[in-house]
Amino acid sequence: MFQAFVIQALVTGGVYALLAVGFSLIFGVARMVNLAHTSFLMLAAYGMFYTTYRLGLDVFTAILISLVATVVIGLASYKLFIDRIREHEVTVMLITLALATIFQECMVLAFGAHFREAPTLIPGFIEVLGVKISYQHLLTIAVVAVVLVAIWLLLTRTKLGIAIRATAQDTEVANLMGINVSQILLIAMGIAAALAAIAGIVVAPLWVVYPYMWMNPLVMIMAIVVLGGLGSIKGSVIGAFIIGLVEAAVVFYLPGGAFLRGAIALLVMVILLVVRPEGLFGIVFEEERL
Amino acid sequence: MKRFFLISFVSILIIALVLPACAPQQKDVIKVGVIGPMKFLEGEHHWMGAQLAADEINAAGGVNLNGKMYQIELIKADSNEILSPTDAASAMERLLTVDKPNFVVGGFRTEGVFPMQEVAMNYKTIFINCGAATRALQMKVAEDYDRYKYFFKGTPYNEYYLVNSDFLMLGMVAATLKKQLNITDKLRVAIVAEKLTWADAMVKTAEATIPKMGMEVTGVWRPSDTATDVNAELTAIAATNPHIIFPTFSGPVGVTFSKQAGEMQIPAAIVGIVVEAQKFGFWEATGGKGNYVMTLNTYGPGIKITEKTIPFFENFEKKFGQPPAYTAATYDAIYIMKDAIEKGQTLDADLLVPIIEKTDYQGTSGRVMYYGMDFDAKKYQAPHDLVYGPGYVTGLGLEWVDGKQVGVWPALGIGSGGWEKIDYPGIQPYVINPAVVEKFGQPAAPAAVE
């Protein structure tokens, strides 16, 4: 029972971590609360559903098409709708919400509000310590690891990464240093959309694909990102595993209250935030300290 | 400019809302409002069932009222109730005050049907609820008959009877497992139900009843009805090693659960209420992993409950290219209203109510009759609710076997209190999931082979 619990906490945390990293990145760089983040996940999931079940393509072509299409949509919507008003933070947030609604309604029109499935990339399961884990869940954890290493390398070892971090720290100074901020933000948006798409491709097969699937995970991701400290990718990952641990604990040790796992996870977030107001790894800017 | 805009806006609003109401009404038409979540399968099928009934009735000449034949005209209203009960109330208000239908069929989510019910009763319009099981809706009629008497149930029977049928199905599966696999020890049952009120009744009864049925409860899990990942629950359930998983799901969690259970090949028979598994899209939604999931349903393909079931199914599939979901019972509701109108020769709701109360109609899912104000509360009856039991509306147990829905319950000779006598042509024997056979199957004793 206990090993089942630990493994489950890792699995849930891994799924959340994959979702949270992209959200955290775009917030850190562009100070943008992207409420459409999980709808990119939904778009990618629908892309997988459409290309494999409806067009009958093989899985690799499907992954490629879904990934590229989602990134293109993400970039286009940034360029068209967000770039010119990014000074107005609340307005940007609202526009991302409207975008999420538009994506959702387009999926309703195209496929109806029915439950669909995205194909499992690796079917089957493995028994670890007597606990069954599907390969898909293991794949998720592996992808999280790869993504994290890649992001870390990108941010610390490349010129682009340094530019991104510079922009995140101080947009104006970065601009003065000759960094094309607008372009950096676009690139960050592209990376974030790609991460959401990867999450959609890997995680969606575990879930049910439907037009409203973006709402529930969005709340949990925001909670995780804030818990970990805004803009801190390391914090997001650790936050994801904390939330995963709490959720698994509720399910295993309070089975009659399994429905409360979201609420209790949020409660834990609130309490942790009251104890540590800037999140686990958040940076407190001097001018923001009270 | 802003003033101009605002004033013109208000006037446009007024014109747009009033004009349709002033349009000259055609006299020889009976208007039927069909209200439901039209973007969702439930609403689509509300609409399809109503269309089928209207087309049939109109093709046969219409409704005979005072010697004149009236055509049926359907008015579609999207209640959007799954997302917003406020929207549902506005949609109903508009439907009743602008389109002014003679009666309304539809409704699905209880929290949306409550406000819609209030609006319909405000305008003394007959509203046949074709989707929300909740007995509390029906009990309003008992609380204030004069106000709520215009409210009737179309489908399904209330949640207490759903519980009852569910246990009969469970008993059937348990007996089959014991007999075919020669299991001698107590069967273990894991209860898993979404955390919604209607499922609370199920859980409470299940905890009390399952031990009486000679089985052991391994635990109760209550995930959220919209949970996207129940891997944790499944791992915990599998750790208790049950023979049977007894689910109660109306939300999308039904798909998630079935799909993940199939993926992990949990060796347990899944039998209970999984609303998503009632739908024909279940197979696609689970990618075929929902094999051997058995659920309670209203009707199923190829099972002849009454003379009307099979023609209804065939016509429905011919017209819409898919089998009907239970909300397509708007079909029966419109026929019931047609009979009542022809019998009373009136469209006056107050005169129609007593006639509908005396309905005795062979519907697609059984014989439709209503409980009256003399209902027996101890038996969970409610006024204007469907009469339940053998000979009336019973429901069906459908099992998914290799991409097809197969009717497996009620089976002739199984059950008691009249259930053992039910013989619906088309019912087939229950198929045990091979993973269960592999895990729990005992070498057959010689006596059982024949």
Place this chain on the structure above:
Amino acid sequence: MLRRLFKDIQGDIFAIPGRLIAFIFLITLFFIPLLTQESYILFILILVNIFVIFAVSWDFISGYTGQINFGHAFFFGVAAYTAALLSKNLGLQPWATIPIGAVAATLAGMLMCLPALRLRGPYLSLVTLAMPLILLGVIKAFPDFTGGEHGISGLPALAGSRMAEYYIALVAMIVSVFIMWKLVDAKSGFVRIGIILHAIREDEIAARATGINTIRYKLLAFIIGGFFAGLAGGLYAHFLRIAGPATLDLMLSFQAIIWTVFGGIVSIYGAVVGVYILFPLMELLRQFGVPVWPGSDIMFSDLRFLIFSFLVIIILLFMPEGFAVWVRDKLERECPRCKLSNASWRKECRACGAELH
């Protein structure tokens, strides 16, 4: 006396286009039931008025303190459930349950604010986001008491007739909006809170440095805003005669933000305009049951969320400050010397005669 009043009106209302519009708009609202008795229109307008209170109270909390509240439905739901429980269990009437509900929402505001004493910015937003969702969990955990997902239904109606309900909602809306508007009016000598909230919003550190207890004022904003959002919740529960989980829905919280930001944040009247345009717009779109192109299955009414979202985006792209604020800026100009508002077509200030550009 009357002459004087007329002169005041002429000077303070007719001279400023924005106020003139508001004035005509108010008068129109009072006479709408004389123009039409159509129940559906009144039904929609009642909901509009209720949601105006809700949206304005969001603006009061978030716009004026700069703390984006993601969980505004928390107040709405707390009040709706309180009102419903009181009328179900104690048989109280709406005139009692709605104010008590609003008080309960005030207490909820204080509760929500406890973390706000330490948190700020997005961290506070997230805590507010979590509040209604945690409460939803509690509601689901005690279905015998709260009715679970069905909510508590069969509440007494707000009033006997649709028209009476209309006037109740209208008066409640006008009074609430007026109070909140006066409270935040920085130029008002009436109360000091307006100018202090402005100061906090502009620069919290500086405000603290001048000896203002900023936390106390933020707390006050949450309490007052919570009260009015609760008022809206109570009215809503008695109007639809049900208090259910939908009153705590995430989308309801988002709606308040959409309405307010669309009209113009930090303006009070922006929220009013936002609701008065967007809510009826959704209803109007419902009417267009005509195919998008001849012979298609897709009706315009099916596209209403899509059209709605596109409209919000387009308006915000060109008027990022909000629609009402944009219109007002086009119509009015502030005198550089005496800070009085003037119609934008005037050459000099109506009070001090300074030249306007």
